[in-house]
Amino acid sequence: MLAALRLRNRLHTGGAVQATTTMNIVVCVKHVPDATADRRFESDNTVDRVGVDGLLSELDEYAVEQALQIKEKLGDDSEVTALCIGPEGAVDAVRKALQMGADKGVIVTDEAIAGSDAPATSLVLAEAIKKIGTPDLVVCGMASTDAGMSVVPAMLAERLGLPQVTFASVIETQGDQIRVKRDGDAATEVIGATLPVVLSVTDQTGEARYPSFKGIMAAKKKPLDTWALGDLGVDAGQVGLSVAWSEVEETTARPPRTAGEIVKDEDGSGAQALAGFLASKKFI
Amino acid sequence: MAEILVLVDHVDGAVKKPTLELLTIARRLGEPSAVFIGSGDAPAEALAKFGAEKVYAVDDAQIKGYLVAPKAEVLQQLVEKTSAGAVLIPSSAEGKEIAARLAIKIDSGLITDAVDVQAGPVTTQSVFAGSYTVQAKVTKGTPIITVKPNSAAPEEAAGAGAVEAFAPTISDAAKAAQIVASQPRQSTGRPELTEAAIVVSGGRGTGGDFSAVEALADSLGAAVGASRAAVDSGWKPHTFQVGQTGKTVSPQLYVANGISGAIQHRAGMQTSKTIVAVNKDEEAPIFELVDFGVVGDLHTVLPALTEEINKRK
Numbered sequence: 001m002l003a004a005l006r007l008r009n010r011l012h013t014g015g016a017v018q019a020t021t022t023m024n025i026v027v028c029v030k031h032v033p034d035a036t037a038d039r040r041f042e043s044d045n046t047v048d049r050v051g052v053d054g055l056l057s058e059l060d061e062y063a064v065e066q067a068l069q070i071k072e073k074l075g076d077d078s079e080v081t082a083l084c085i086g087p088e089g090a091v092d093a094v095r096k097a098l099q100m101g102a103d104k105g106v107i108v109t110d111e112a113i114a115g116s117d118a119p120a121t122s123l124v125l126a127e128a129i130k131k132i133g134t135p136d137l138v139v140c141g142m143a144s145t146d147a148g149m150s151v152v153p154a155m156l157a158e159r160l161g162l163p164q165v166t167f168a169s170v171i172e173t174q175g176d177q178i179r180v181k182r183d184g185d186a187a188t189e190v191i192g193a194t195l196p197v198v199l200s201v202t203d204q205t206g207e208a209r210y211p212s213f214k215g216i217m218a219a220k221k222k223p224l225d226t227w228a229l230g231d232l233g234v235d236a237g238q239v240g241l242s243v244a245w246s247e248v249e250e251t252t253a254r255p256p257r258t259a260g261e262i263v264k265d266e267d268g269s270g271a272q273a274l275a276g277f278l279a280s281k282k283f284i
Numbered sequence: 285m286a287e288i289l290v291l292v293d294h295v296d297g298a299v300k301k302p303t304l305e306l307l308t309i310a311r312r313l314g315e316p317s318a319v320f321i322g323s324g325d326a327p328a329e330a331l332a333k334f335g336a337e338k339v340y341a342v343d344d345a346q347i348k349g350y351l352v353a354p355k356a357e358v359l360q361q362l363v364e365k366t367s368a369g370a371v372l373i374p375s376s377a378e379g380k381e382i383a384a385r386l387a388i389k390i391d392s393g394l395i396t397d398a399v400d401v402q403a404g405p406v407t408t409q410s411v412f413a414g415s416y417t418v419q420a421k422v423t424k425g426t427p428i429i430t431v432k433p434n435s436a437a438p439e440e441a442a443g444a445g446a447v448e449a450f451a452p453t454i455s456d457a458a459k460a461a462q463i464v465a466s467q468p469r470q471s472t473g474r475p476e477l478t479e480a481a482i483v484v485s486g487g488r489g490t491g492g493d494f495s496a497v498e499a500l501a502d503s504l505g506a507a508v509g510a511s512r513a514a515v516d517s518g519w520k521p522h523t524f525q526v527g528q529t530g531k532t533v534s535p536q537l538y539v540a541n542g543i544s545g546a547i548q549h550r551a552g553m554q555t556s557k558t559i560v561a562v563n564k565d566e567e568a569p570i571f572e573l574v575d576f577g578v579v580g581d582l583h584t585v586l587p588a589l590t591e592e593i594n595k596r597k
């Protein structure tokens with residue numbers, strides 16, 4: 001049996017003995033610039049994470065929701081830890097996860113991390129996950145809404161030596177087994193694996209809950225740790241902009257679109273006008 | 285010249301168009317070597333026609349039942365064997381994950397979702413829902429680049445197409461995530477959404493009746509797309525969804541019908557070359573993006589347009 005999965009017997013009122021499974025779940029939450037604000041780059045071509053309002057990446061709310069649902073199915077002994085790598089202010093993303101119902105929070109923040117690329121981010125996440133303890137389940141969003149590479153979960157799986165069960169739209173766990181539905185490019189697939197795994201979830205998994213007033217109050221008393229690279233034994237020289245494995249050389253704001261022609265469809269003239277436009281562009 | 289590994293995307297040996305685009309791009313960087321993972325004979329001729337000098341044929345018996353990880357091991361072993369100059373992979377969900385695992389395995393930088401790659405290699409990406417273009421390059425190891433469909437026009441160039449069987453070693457760990465069941469996507473008979481030159485999409489404004497959208501698509505030889513609202517309503521499967529959590533498309537022409545133009549939808553279509561919209565609300569944000577817009581009811585505008593197109597053919 002898996003070391004990471006603790007099966008134990010528990011006595012319930014009434015004397016019946018029932019097997020319960022508890023899980024140690026880590027959910028990775030990223031703090032991102034608000035997509036509805038004017039996102040921009042700094043002079044060193046890194047994303048401006050300070051001058052633009054940030055928030056818990058919307059797609060990671062689905063990850064928190066699924067982590068909480070899995071915990072709720074198992075019972076209260078399971079623990080959900082929300083983990084974020086980012087500047088100090090990124091702690092807001094962890095707080096939001098705590099308000100939604102996560103039990104503990106960890107933020108890894110260090111000057112040296114600024115400008116890290118996905119390989120470095122996944123390194124810090126992997127080391128933080130090891131420090132949190134042997135997880136049964138690492139839950140991620142399908143993509144961060146800023147960089148949106150959709151690569152960190154696969155990198156984490158590689159670094160932790162775990163199977164990846166990614167882009168899940170439906171999730172089922174039973175004992176130490178997990179099965180998910182994944183809308184692949186060529187097929188819809190059911191992926192199965194034995195815990196522990198890295199799971200990433202899509203927005204098809206269902207709406208994420210809003211923090212309740214009670215949840216917001218309770219979150220204030222939940223443990224929230226702040227770690228630096230030193231706490232993880234990660235050398236500052238392994239992360240950050242200067243050692244990134246790829247480099248942005250230039251960023252250009254797209255020129256504003258020149259206003260297009262808009263016509264009102266009166267007496268069927270709209271279709272004619274549109275056909276004329278498409279013909280002028282050689283589409284018909 | 286260094287070998288440039290191109291991971292071949294195919295369905296039962298039929299090579300998909302984005303692979304031909306990758307071979308075309310690979311020629312700018314070095315000597316294209318196609319990596320075919322499949323069963324049966326490698327489609328060497330089709331690959332050679334677009335410049336593949338070598339075709340590594342990898343039997344997929346140990347690979348096809350598992351998710352992503354075995355393919356990353358194949359590429360790792362081929363990179364080591366060939367000292368490849370770069371690895372090009374189609375930018376699909378699976379392709380990006382293969383690239384991600386490969387990057388960690390071979391300690392190399394990776395760039396995803398390139399829309400152009402030039403010698404260097406220097407890549408161009410479109411970020412923040414298309415509001416910025418970014419030029420980047422890999423600074424460590426063997427550049428791994430995932431490239432979006434429609435990033436180059438496939439150009440024919442006779443390559444030797446020498447087939448070389450390659451037998452990878454797949455670890456047990458890579459077989460830990462199994463594909464337990466698979467339901468292949470039904471062919472719609474229309475071009476594939478991400479590859480199509482023209483995409484005609486429908487949103488909540490269709491009211492669930494996509495027939496006018498589909499008829500227009502067929503008159504233009506286009507793929508059909510949908511907004512999340514249309515997908516969430518169950519009118520189209522999720523594979524039709526265009527946007528942040530669906531497909532990103534970058535066709536020559538995008539026609540949005542009954543779609544308001546929410547930021548998440550824009551993220552998936554904003555880089556289309558020409559954008560057209562039909563919407564009955566003249567305040568709809570989609571009109572900020574269009575080259576041509578019609579304020580009107582799609583249920584009358586689209587059938588009239590389709591008729592006009594068919595007449596002009």
Ligand SMILES: Cc1cc2nc3c(=O)[nH]c(=O)nc-3n(C[C@H](O)[C@H](O)[C@H](O)COP(=O)(O)OP(=O)(O)OC[C@H]3O[C@@H](n4cnc5c(N)ncnc54)[C@H](O)[C@@H]3O)c2cc1C
Binds near residue numbers: 513528541542564568
């Ligand atoms: C995390 C997250 C991810 C998301 N990802 C995506 C995504 O990938 N793709 C996506 O599309 N959305 C996505 N969304 C949803 C997005 O925010 C919008 O809700 C969605 O795009 C709206 O779809 P719509 O334009 O079809 O519907 P609406 O916004 O309701 O717009 C319908 C439009 O149709 C027009 N209309 C109505 N009747 C007619 C008629 N008869 N003729 C002509 N016009 C008519 C109306 O004027 C209106 O403008 C996401 C949301 C979230 C929170």
Ligand SMILES: Nc1ncnc2c1ncn2[C@@H]1O[C@H](COP(=O)(O)O)[C@@H](O)[C@H]1O
Binds near residue numbers: 118148151
């Ligand atoms: N800095 C970060 N802190 C915590 N989690 C992250 C971070 N970056 C990425 N992730 C996780 O990885 C997922 C995919 O990110 P990405 O590969 O950047 O698209 C996100 O949805 C998060 O769950």
